[in-house]
Amino acid sequence: MNRKFKTAGAPHFPPQTTVTRVMLQVLIALIPAIAAHVWFFGPGILFQITLAVGFAVGFEAMMLKARHQPVRLFLGDLSAVLTAVLFALCIPPLAPWWISLIGMLFAIVVAKHLYGGLGNNLFNPAMVGYVVVLISFPQAMTAWLPPVAIAPVPLGIMDTLAAILGGKLPGDLTWDAITGATPLDLIRTSVASGEMISEARSSPVFGDFGGLGWEWIANWYAVGGIWLLWRRVIGWHVPVTMIGSVLLLGLIAWLTDPGSNPSPLQHVFSGALMIGAFFIATDPVSGCASTRGRLIFGAGVGIITLVIRRWGGYPDGVAFAVLLMNMAAPLIDRYTRPRIFGR
Amino acid sequence: MTEYLLILVSTVLANNFVLVRFLGLCPFMGVSNKLEGAIGMSVATLFVLTLSSVTSYLLSAYLLKPLGLEYLSTLGFILVIATVVQLTEMAMRKTSPLLYRILGIFLPLITTNCAVLGVALLNVQEQHNLLQSAFYGFGAAAGFGGVLVMFSAMRERIAHADVPVHFAGAPIGLITAGLMALAFMGFTGLARL
């Protein structure tokens, strides 16, 4: 009559969510922005994503094998895929294939697995990969296509593939002919050469409040991000403080000297700020864990981004700002522990 | 005013002594295992570096230069530094023996922290005046200390991570420093004069 049962620790509920589900939701949230990217800049980004995911999964599997970890289990968590997609979204659509290779080598092997793999990395892998290729191959990494709408020569699918895989451009086109500066680049350049922002603003790559095309991609990032917020995959702290600090400081700068400072909206809707605020600075692993820590983290990323954009040598500073705050995260976590109940 | 601000920005960020200029790496790697030790070392260095930057400036400007003895700079500077360090060491041993224990062999090694002599030599090279030297020394130490403290907080986390065995310890520490330097590349061009 007596019946035996298996025992297990409390609580006795099925798992509410899984790491895989979390990562999957982030990937889903990126879809609108990817679609917008294709719409505005052509299909290059799709090839870049494919390449980067391929390399990332390859490196991930290799490292898991080398570290004697269950390969299937960890490949299934999709974190490497997410890293790859975010990386691909940061590089120019026509970047040669080996950019992805080297970026993923540093992202997955160096920044992730040398630290012990999922959950242990101190730096945001995608951003490590991006910054490595950015400083190593500035030429390839600054070859941005202008939006299809104003491109002098729109590239077809085969042309794009040939450019990525073979470095060949159709006909007698040169890189200089088909690539152009990004809006932030123009702002940075005009500041460097002592011109007024308004002069740069006359370039066709500027849209209504950000870069032409870029502003819409940024919007779609925000939509995806808000969906993630609603799904509680990310918290509001990082995006709000990051965008908030950029808006606030950008506004102050703009009001004091509109000639050499772009409007705060320009800041928010150009470059990597939106993807950074919702998808990159929110990386839980390399960010702060405590609530106050996340507030500081977000604000820090925003402020450093602005400082680099305004005074630094790079047109955009999101990636650097994220890495810099990654550095500070353990220290911040140490000193922003929440007050324990009753203490 | 901006000039001094720029010196600070340059020494702390754009030309961070540890991550960009490669000065002061031995204590950077050596005393970064524990956060407390790192903070202590940073404070000690802040004190020693500022003081020795100023004193070595004085030595250079009022003794070596007038007498045409620039070739003795290295010797003179290192003497000044050694003395400042030694005094700090004795004072610390007296006032905070535990800190003294934690900093262990590294306090005397502040003498041989390249950053200290580096600051003195660079002061001469860049023709700083007294106040500039003070700011330069202070900024260098602040950059050193800030990075050291962050690094040690990171290392405390790495210490218990599942790092591949051959990389445990110094290698992953250096790779982390490398990634920090990578992040600091973002500050290039920041302190353009």
Add this chain to the structure above:
Amino acid sequence: MTYRKILTDGLWQQNTGLVVLLGLCPLLAVSGTVVNAIGLGLATTLTLVCSNLAVSLARRALRPEIRIPAYVIIIATVVTVIQLLMQAWFHDLYRVLGIFIPLIVTNCAIIGRAEAFASRNAPLPSAIDGLATGLGFLLTLVALGALREVVGRGTLLSQAQLMFGDWGRSLEITLIPDHPGFLLAILPPGAFIGLGLLIAGRNWVEARRNRVRGAATAHRAPA
């Protein structure tokens, strides 16, 4: 302490760059190319031998509270002499190595050897210790320099003219033609990461050697 042990300690077991982690600044700063590495390595080795010798000779005369300042004076003297000589005869190389020649003074490895070895040993072993330590450092420098130069530029021994005069130009070896230039290796992050990889490599070699040795003894044990 046999001479053999002094040598293996300096070159491998207690290698300053790879194991003791002292003298890191010049190691990282001046390892952009092999030629710079050799130049600084030789200067450092020379300094180590001379300073160890001098400290060992003076070791009985120095009281504890002035020991460190005294070492420092000795080392600074040696370094300045080398600096002046280099300035006079290897001026171009001197200009490339820049501030890191006077900074040999504060190469922690030098004062470390002075304190740990020379202050307790006779002149001859001290000089040999200096030589071994210096060569160990030189080797690490060259290894790191080679790694960074090959990965970063695809060449070896570029700019050899700085050290060897004009005939040095012919020493340059291009390993990877049309190398696009991997700037990371040449920039500061590459130095850190490169040294990290070298140390990990040394750990790996050491682990393998121990395993082989362990296997050998284990094999013998039952017999």
Add this chain to the structure above:
Amino acid sequence: MLTAIISITVLGSLFGLGLGWASGKFKVDSDPVVDQINEILPQTQCGQCNYPGCRPYAEAIAQGDAEINQCPPGGESGIQALADLLGVEAIPLNPENGEQKPKSVAVIDEAICIGCTLCIQACPVDAILGATRQMHTVIAAECTGCDLCLPPCPVDCIEMVEVPRSVDEWTWPKPGNRIPHAGIHKLPETSG
């Protein structure tokens, strides 16, 4: 030429003077580190460290005369704590000093005990009660398990007994390790 020598010499002498003064001025008198070390030591007072008790060993460590790996009762965790305090690398326990054993207490077989008081004299923490020619007992709660009372006993009536844990002292066990570390897919389930 002469100015050079003179100036540096004067400088050197001045610094020497200052240092000499400082070394007298800042002389260190006592070492609170000893107390901190002693606090980490397990206070078993067993002497396995080759010092006549924990405090003497603490003093030896503070002096730099002893390594931090000579206390078997403290075990690895003790060594780690010492290493943390002193900012040095942890090293494995020196096997010459013995090995870490589970905690046990001495029990005197009261039927055999002849009341010689020798064990009372040996006990470093006064954990044995008894009077001459009367039966002795060990106060289990105060016994540190140092083994020092065993050798002097002329009739070998003392035995070290491991301290058992009963059901009501049961505490939750250490959970199984994370699967990836074990390298197998196993759920944290134990069959009943």
Add this chain to the structure above:
Amino acid sequence: MKLMLRSAAALGLVAIIGTSLLTGVHFVTAGRIVEQEKRVILQQLGQLVPDRYDNQLLDDRFTFTNERYFPNGQPVTAWRARQGAQPAALILKFNATRGYNGDITLLAGINASGSLRGVRVISHKETPGLGDAIELEKSDWILGFTGRSLKNPSSEKWAVRREGGEFDQFTGATITPKAVIDAVRMALEYFETNREFLFNAPADDGGNLKS
């Protein structure tokens, strides 16, 4: 007290020995070092002036400022080469202020005729791999100035190709070359209008290659 004196004495002794040795070496090497330093500077400057001049090029220099042609209050150094009493050539050291990452310090050698003998970059902070092709070590681009003058090409052609000029830009980087081209043109214009002053101003002490 005794302790103090003993320390002082010992340290003093070490210092005496060290300094004496150093001073000795200094006297042996001092001459050669000065010579070497001169050689280095001359080597740099020598590429930019004609072989034939007979004055002490290194000493015949002076420093001035001119906000219109050399903005941001930078000090400009001029070295003058003369053949007999005749001006032979001039070397100007000045900054291009509109670089991507700040100032680019240039040396320009200008023949008495007003044509460029050559241009060199002394220091810059441009992005490695992108803007640094202005270094002679990285590419030959800077040699493109040799032989140019205000009339060759005509002044509207003093620009990068993309903007209809005669000079190449680098792939992905136009700011840097533009900055250099503009600064060199301004220097030439200044030379053109202030030739008298440049060759007749009294020599002073200021300025050297490094800073």
Add this chain to the structure above:
Amino acid sequence: MRDHLVNEARKAGERLHHFHGGLRLRHNKKISCTTPVEKVPLATRYFVPLLQQTGREAKALVSTGQKILKGDPIGSFAHLGSGYVHAPTSGIVTAIARHPNSHPSGEDGACIVIKPDGLDQWKPLQPIENWEQAEPGLLRQKIQESGIVGLGGAVFPTAYKVGEASLRGIHTLILNGSECEPYISCDEMLMREQPQSIILGARILQRAIGAERTIIAIEDQMGAVHASLSGAVEQSGATEIDIVQVTTIYPEGGEKQLVQVLTGLEIPSGGRPTDLGLLCQNVATATAVARAVVEDKPLIERIVTVTGNGVRRPRNLMAQLGTPIANLVDQCGGYTGDAARLILGGPMMGYALSSDSNPVIKAANCILVLTESDIQPPQPEMPCIRCGECARVCPSMLLPQQLDWSIRNDLWEEASDLGLADCIECGCCDFVCPSHIPLVDWFRFGKAELQLLAAEREQAEAARKRFEAREARLQRLELERKQRIAEKKRALGSANDKRKKIAAAVERARSGKGGGS
């Protein structure tokens, strides 16, 4: 400081407050609330464990073969103000043996096995007549004799709590009826069916501790309960009893959370509600008190919710302690085919039992049987991705993820700084963790380890003191011995002196004599 807080706490219940974190869980209570509480018929054997409350096992007061009456004390505790275990029915003690005892360890414990005689005959009952006039001390003694422990889950001896509380000045008694765990409905049924005895218990407790008023906290989803309780309050004529409905968020039934919800104050870390002048008791505990005082019936039965998808007809049962759990399940129609896990307690905090031969114990508020699909799919544990969900839901405002990290790496000081001791083991963190880290298991282990370390340190400290005292004593003895020797020597010396002097005097005298002659 305390006075200020106590005064603040007097406002308890005026306004509701929030506590940090917590979870809104699916309630699942309805399924067991459809039928009234049923009595469980006499079992053929009772297994009464001797370990039924916080502390150590009780000592058996009976021996094999002894005949006992219902309510006779059969085991007595030596810890925490002592207490008793009583016979659930009349019969014969057939054995005192090790038997599964519904303990989280899963190990067997000593149980008194009783074979009922079927008469269910009470021991002679001596209720306290007229409790309203009785000495509070007498009431407390009754509570102790009746073996009452906290029925809210912690099974801490109520007498001890009440005794301590009476010394510290309590103004408000809080009766905890906010049964917050899903599935469990025993308190709800109790409040519906026996509101009078709860009110009675409240008033008795109030008198026993000298409190001025009582707050009964119930969940806002228990509509019927509010009506029945307020009816009972009116009936009793008591004016100092308030009923407060709190929002249903797990774990608002936790003492600290409940106090915070009612007062807005946090019980200081390491402290208890008494620090705020409050005492918190479960509603069932109050009924047990009422029964003990006015009927002299000790704690031998309790309401147990038998529920879950693994049971055919979920319901609440009034069960004697010691009844095998299988009997309860049988009365509820037995298991469904896919019953997979047997849990004592709720799904969040309960522990899984390995067999249904385990007896009902004082802590058994719920028998939950879950099916495969309730607990599926099991997921492997992954590394923590530091998502921070655990910290977001932790009602103690801890950082579970960092706690876990420090426990795994033996960083005990760190764990203690991070507030390991403040974890209430509610399981919220565990529930939300996407990496399925068994956080609570680690915290339970860690808390025990921390206590062990503290005990060790205490022992070491005591050993050090005794060692030093002994050293000092030995030194003193040594010194005294030396002094004694020295004194003896001196004494010897001076004795010699004296002798010499005498000799000399004698000599002199003699010579004087001689001289004189």
